[in-house]
Amino acid sequence: MSIRTTEATAPPPPHAHALAHDGASDRVGHIETHGIETIPDADRHGRPSSLFWVWMSANVVYLYFVLGGGLVLLGLSIWEALAVTVIGNLWWAVVGWLAISGPAAGAPSVTIMRAMFGVRGNTVFGAGLGVAIGLFYEIINIAVATLAANALLAVLGIDLGPAGGWIVLAVIAAISFVFGVYGHATILALSPYFSAALAFAFVVLAFFVLGAADFSYQPAPLPEGERWAMLLLGYAIIASGPLSWGTGADYARYLPKDVSKRQVAWWTALGGFLPAVLIGSLGVIAATAIDMTDPQLTIGEIVPAWFTPIFLAIVVLGSITNNSLVAYSTGFYAQGLGVRVSRASTVVITGILATVAAGWFVYVAPSFLDTLNASLELSVTVLGPLVAVYAVDILLRRNRYGARDLGDLRPGAPFWYTRGWFLPGTIAMVAATTVAVLMANTTLYVGPIAAALGGADLSAIVGPVLGGALYAVLWLTTNPYRDRAKRPAAASVAPPAPAALAAIIETDAAASARTQEEPA
Numbered sequence: 014m015s016i017r018t019t020e021a022t023a024p025p026p027p028h029a030h031a032l033a034h035d036g037a038s039d040r041v042g043h044i045e046t047h048g049i050e051t052i053p054d055a056d057r058h059g060r061p062s063s064l065f066w067v068w069m070s071a072n073v074v075y076l077y078f079v080l081g082g083g084l085v086l087l088g089l090s091i092w093e094a095l096a097v098t099v100i101g102n103l104w105w106a107v108v109g110w111l112a113i114s115g116p117a118a119g120a121p122s123v124t125i126m127r128a129m130f131g132v133r134g135n136t137v138f139g140a141g142l143g144v145a146i147g148l149f150y151e152i153i154n155i156a157v158a159t160l161a162a163n164a165l166l167a168v169l170g171i172d173l174g175p176a177g178g179w180i181v182l183a184v185i186a187a188i189s190f191v192f193g194v195y196g197h198a199t200i201l202a203l204s205p206y207f208s209a210a211l212a213f214a215f216v217v218l219a220f221f222v223l224g225a226a227d228f229s230y231q232p233a234p235l236p237e238g239e240r241w242a243m244l245l246l247g248y249a250i251i252a253s254g255p256l257s258w259g260t261g262a263d264y265a266r267y268l269p270k271d272v273s274k275r276q277v278a279w280w281t282a283l284g285g286f287l288p289a290v291l292i293g294s295l296g297v298i299a300a301t302a303i304d305m306t307d308p309q310l311t312i313g314e315i316v317p318a319w320f321t322p323i324f325l326a327i328v329v330l331g332s333i334t335n336n337s338l339v340a341y342s343t344g345f346y347a348q349g350l351g352v353r354v355s356r357a358s359t360v361v362i363t364g365i366l367a368t369v370a371a372g373w374f375v376y377v378a379p380s381f382l383d384t385l386n387a388s389l390e391l392s393v394t395v396l397g398p399l400v401a402v403y404a405v406d407i408l409l410r411r412n413r414y415g416a417r418d419l420g421d422l423r424p425g426a427p428f429w430y431t432r433g434w435f436l437p438g439t440i441a442m443v444a445a446t447t448v449a450v451l452m453a454n455t456t457l458y459v460g461p462i463a464a465a466l467g468g469a470d471l472s473a474i475v476g477p478v479l480g481g482a483l484y485a486v487l488w489l490t491t492n493p494y495r496d497r498a499k500r501p502a503a504a505s506v507a508p509p510a511p512a513a514l515a516a517i518i519e520t521d522a523a524a525s526a527r528t529q530e531e532p533a
Contacts, residue, residue, distance in 0.1 A: 045196025048356040049348045051416040052119040057269045061276035063201050064112065067264050068284025070204035071338040072254075073211035074331035075157060077289050080250055081296025082305030087243045088232050091297060097244060098293040101251025101473075102286055107404050109282030112261030113274040114407050118414035121342070122262040122403070123349035125414055128501070129406040129484070130442075132422050133433025138442050140349030142395060143260075144363065147343030149392070150257060151336055151367035156375045158185045158332035164309050165325035182372050189333040190364040193340030194357045197267060200337055207334045214327040215292060217320065222299045225315035230301035242468035246454055249393050249473040254289055256396040256473075259403055260342040274412070340364055393473045394453050398445035398480030402438055405481040409488055418501050427501030430493075437487030441480050449476030 047056070084094035111122070118125050126139035159182045166173065166181070173180060192200055235243065265277050296305065303311040309328070313321050340360050347359035354362075418427040428435070454463040454470035463470055493499035 041198045041202040042195070043198070044194060044357050045198065046355075047197075049121055049124045049345050051124075051420060052266055054119075054270070057116075057119070057267055059201070059268050061265075061268065061272060061280045063280075064264060064277065065280040065284040066204040066208050067201060067338070068281055069288055070207040070211070070334045072285050072288040072335070073208060073215060073292065074288075074335050075161070075328040076153070076332075076335075077254065077292040078296040078299070079305070079308060080254070081293035082300040082308060083250065083296075084247045085230075085232065085297055085300035086305055087247055088235050088240070089243060089247060090232055091228065091230060091301060093244060094247065094297040094300075095294055097247045098251055098297060099290055101248050102255060102289045102293070104252050104255035104400075105282045105286035105289065106278075107400055108255050108258045108261050108285055109278035109280075110261075110404055110407065111259060111400070112265045112281040113277050113412055114403075114414060115262030115265030116268040116270055116272045116274075116277060117412045118262065118419060119266050119270070119416055120262065120414070120419055121266060121345040122260045123342075123345050124419050125262055126403065127419055127428045128410065128414060129402055129435060130438040131430040131433050131435035132426065132428055134430075134435055134439050136350055138399065138438065140346045142399060143346030144343060144350065146257060146392065146396065147339055147346055148363060148367050148370070150339045151343065151364065152371045152374060154189065154332040154336035154339065155182065155186050155368060155371035158189070158329045158336075159371065159375050161309060161325045161328035161332070165322055165329065168322050168325065178376060179372065182368065182375065185329070185333065186364060186368040186371070189336035190340050190360060192333075192337035193344060193360045193364070196341065196356070197264070200264075200341065204334070207330065211327055211331055211334070212288075214323055215295070218316070218324060218327075219295055221316045221320065222295055222302070225302040226298045227301040228298075238467040238469075242454065242466075242470065245470045245473075246468075249453075249470050251293065252473045253393045253396065255285060256393060256400055256477075258285065259396065259400045260338075260345075263342050263345060264338070391450075391453060391455055391458065394449035394476055395446050397449060397473055397476035398442055401445070401477035401481030402441050402484045405485050406438075406488070409485060409494075415501065437484055437491055440487060441484035444483055445476050445480030448479055449473075452476075 081094065081098055084097055085091070089097065114122070114125050123135070123139050123143055127135045130138045159178070162181045162185060163178055166177075192203065261281050265281065268277065296308075299305065299308065299312075299315070303314050305311070309325065312324055316324060340363070343363045344356045344360035347363055348354075348356060352359060415427070421427065423429070424433070430436070448462075449472040451460040451462045452466075452470060452472040452475055453460045454468050454472075459468070460472075463472075488494050493501065
């Protein structure tokens with residue numbers, strides 16, 4: 014494989030002249046004007062700790078409560094389910110690692126992934142998969158929020174008539190997408206308040222759940238082989254949560270280039286890990302007292318009547334806050350497809366598509382929950398390899414992404430590679446995803462390898478390991494990367510530091526202190 018180089022400077026993105034020093038491009042209450050282009054240094058601001066609230070507000074959600082209870086429904090014991098909840102959510106550490114590429118490149122994840130898939134390859138494995146996955150989670154959030162809102166209206170004795178359900182769905186969708194349209198600054202400003210309200214409500218819920226829990230609960234015994242199969246299936250379901258967030262750079266890209274990478278990774282990971290584990294564990298414990306196949310109804314068995322509408326309200330609010338981040342990133346992915354419209358417009362367009370699909374799932378499809386479970390299980394077969402390739406690229410490249418090179422989409426550009434494709438990334442994704450699909454065990458599909466292993470689902474383990482390892486081997490043995498002089502941006506960045514993971518995330522004390530003192 015070879016790469017053509019060019020001395021020409023990449024043409025500026027559309028409206029770049031208006032954005033270069035636009036102080037209003039990222040202000041609370043104003044629609045963010047930046048899209049997938051690089052954020053100018055003049056617009057960089059904030060501190061890493063703000064990322065904690067962003068990720069917490071998006072992950073204090075009812076879905077984790079359902080997934081935790083689902084582990085018990087699989088036949089796992091309380092302690093097995095709790096262990097799976099913690100282990101599966103360790104993937105948040107990788108989400109934090111991905112986030113450090115945001116300040117380095119000053120660009121969202123979909124732009125950065127041009128480095129690992131090529132300009133054309135990224136439209137498939139970066140933007141294409143991103144839009145599909147983003148729409149999927151938008152549909153989930155709208156559907157869950159709509160079901161909870163309908164239940165809340167019924168509890169309050171409000172009847173909107175035959176068309177009321179569709180009105181509720183439209184209102185839920187409009188509210189959830191408006192934050193995505195306004196963008197980064199507005200999301201950052203509101204996230205602490207959403208986090209506090211949601212966390213308080215879940216603390217109250219925990220009081221009632223713990224009071225009703227049966228810690229002596231024992232599931233029906235499973236044969237040893239089937240037990241391990243259920244453990245692996247549960248792990249795949251829980252891991253699908255953090256693995257769906259390969260977009261950490263989107264929310265960190267406004268931070269200054271010299272920000273502490275360690276803190277970016279830490280606050281991002283902690284903001285997702287804590288609520289996912291605590292709420293998932295609460296769902297596990299609740300499953301010992303109520304039927305978790307429909308907790309929106311059965312929760313009334315263990316909470317007082319006055320708390321039921323509060324519980325349903327936090328389901329609605331949590332789904333909306335989660336959808337705000339999903340919609341924001343999905344807009345970037347849509348732009349990555351080459352759609353020549355603004356980021357705000359892509360949020361609206363993809364939001365309309367998701368709303369229509371959510372309406373079908375809620376009011377027309379025979380079983381929303383069955384479709385949800387199968388989709389979550391299968392999503393890991395793609396998301397695992399994708400996140401692994403991204404994480405390995407940051408490591409091998411030592412988190413150096415040239416803004417000029419990422420924005421150059423012309424044939425012969427540094428990340429054009431071979432006809433617009435980077436074969437290591439393409440081969441790693443295709444091979445790892447194929448193997449993971451063959452190993453998947455879902456309610457709708459059982460891969461031949463999973464069947465041969467007695468139902469054991471190894472997709473969430475083998476997929477990421479194979480994808481990351483294969484990408485690393487090909488990256489190191491394929492031009493331009495096996496020849497340091499041919500590597501993109503080799504002439505525009507400082508020589509790489511010693512090849513050690515610690516060197517990538519290390520930041521001097523002065524930079525770290527400056528980050529802490531800088532106002533949000």
